[in-house]
Amino acid sequence: MYPTDTEEKKRPLNLAERIYQQLKNDIFDFQLLPGDRFSENEIARRMQASRTPVREALYRLERDGFVQVHFRSGWQVRPFDFRYFEDLYDVRTLLEVAAVKRLCGRAGLKEQLAGLLTLWCCHEGQRLNDSSLLAEMDEDFHFALLELSGNQEMAAIHRMVCERLRIIRRLDFTQQGRITATYDEHSHILNLMLSGNAEEAAGFLSQHIDVSKNTVRHITLHRIQAAKSRYNINIRAD
Known part of the structure; x- marks a missing residue:
């Protein structure tokens, strides 16, 4: 049976949510340290996902104040202030x-x-x-x-x-x-x-x-x- 349109729309959202929660837990547990830098590609490889849900998760983390984006050098866990x-x-x-x-x-x-x-x-x-x-x-x-x-x-x-x-x-x-x-x-x-x-x-x-x-x-x-x-x-x- 082929997935419905609704199921197809839910998949990237669910994956982005999973990546968001995993990265937030890594920050909370100091697996990702304040000041650590990383790229979208690195997270995508680690999560075995495409860059689209990774980018969605990262921008959500940025809105929540956990990471910062540097357009020439990738992403960074927000330094502890x-x-x-x-x-x-x-x-x-x-x-x-x-x-x-x-x-x-x-x-x-x-x-x-x-x-x-x-x-x-x-x-x-x-x-x-x-x-x-x-x-x-x-x-x-x-x-x-x-x-x-x-x-x-x-x-x-x-x-x-x-x-x-x-x-x-x-x-x-x-x-x-x-x-x-x-x-x-x-x-x-x-x-x-x-x-x-x-x-x-x-x-x-x-x-x-x-x-x-x-x-x-x-x-x-x-x-x-x-x-x-x-x-x-x-x-x-x-």
Whole structure:
């Protein structure tokens, strides 16, 4: 049976998506290091694909802020610029603080926060330890604050900022102590919000984000250095 037109149209999109996800994972896992250069042909050979889906995936990664294109010398993983990430963290903090202040004192807030209270204010024996799952849950917690605030433009900007921070934010949950701290801190933020103390809730939330930022900065620097050391050892071994 021959593929339908719809199936034919889906194939390159699915392949481009697969290449996009693989390259993004390689960047997240420091298999592709900040500053590494490569060509479309190199990726096409590695992925056993034509240049069209590779180019589509790379331009999507460029829009997401993970790679840069140099028209005379190919592509490059975006060099790590902590000032850039700190600027994103500042925007994220402003948005989340504004959202929490809007929510504090709102009628029916406990009902609106019911799902978050169930997830984060549970007994220690009910807490999860899967770092990948916790990274997603943490993101969803902060997304929910913006969604519940009712300003969809703020929520959209916040989601875009968090997408660009994801490359380093997910590292926050590679340490057991940070998983425990996140449960405790999210629970405390929710309880402060329910108490109606907007300033204290906003202040603690800001501190919570700042601790996470400093933690992932330290882990990221360590991971990059370790990856560079492995790369140099492999080169010398060859």
